[in-house]
């Protein structure tokens with residue numbers, strides 16, 4: 001119990017937002033018996049399990065596979081986008097694709113899952129016209145890079161000493177700010193991260209990463225990066241991938257909680273959110289085996305001493321703040 005709520009009650013009434021999943025890759029997968037509208041034995045996430053897990057807003061990332069990145073990134077992005085829109089279109093009674101702040105409010109009021117179309121790695125964005133057409137199709141969140149280099153910036157795995165944003169990268173960030181597309185700094189190398197937070201006129205998001213101060217992985221954020229993110233009034237979705245949580249093989253929910261506590265103590269609760277990376281990860285945290293188990297996280301946060309208001313902020317209100325600032329910009 002906390003402030004008169006049970007953990008379960010608190011979880012059900014909270015606006016739970018998951019800022020990253022890779023489930024779109026399952027939507028049209030050959031030889032995979034997966035159906036988004038049904039409960040599946042494969043994957044971590046589908047409509048019944050999202051509802052069970054109390055998720056209100058889910059980011060769906062499109063990831064262009066390695067073999068398409070250099071020669072057919074845009075074409076592949078459009079095909080994946082069609083898979084996403086087709087699947088969402090089959091469930092309009094229970095899902096709404098979010099293109100504006102008004103859409104988001106409507107989805108919450110109608111008790112529908114709000115789906116945000118996101119790109120993980122912007123290989124398709126060769127120029128601003130392509131950004132604009134993808135925006136028209138519903139794109140509202142863009143991760144500039146995956147781990148390698150592209151035309152916009154260097155990812156964390158781009159050689160020994162990765163660089164920052166390119167001129168095109170800066171131009172795209174300004175354009176995304178204009179349109180109200182959320183800019184996602186996950187996977188971006190430290191120099192680009194710093195440059196992005198200077199360049200962006202709106203708060204940015206890091207959809208899936210943890211604290212390097214606890215688990216020294218190049219995908220995690222250093223204290224300096226977390227400080228910049230706090231000053232930018234951005235938010236980071238802490239991620240459920242065991243190699244980004246702890247060095248040991250066995251990884252339970254308490255190890256993930258260490259990251260929430262570490263960041264909250266040093267940089268405040270207001271930069272914390274969730275970014276599961278479900279369906280993009282090969283191993284899971286025990287107790288968060290799939291999205292239906294998210295209420296376990298709320299219970300664990302309360303056990304660690306977060307107040308019910310802090311838990312609401314972590315579960316989604318912090319992301320809502322940043323999403324609102326960005327989407328409202330686009331509505332002008």
Ligand SMILES: [Zn+2]
Pocket residue numbers: 120186187208280
């Ligand atoms: Zn990723």
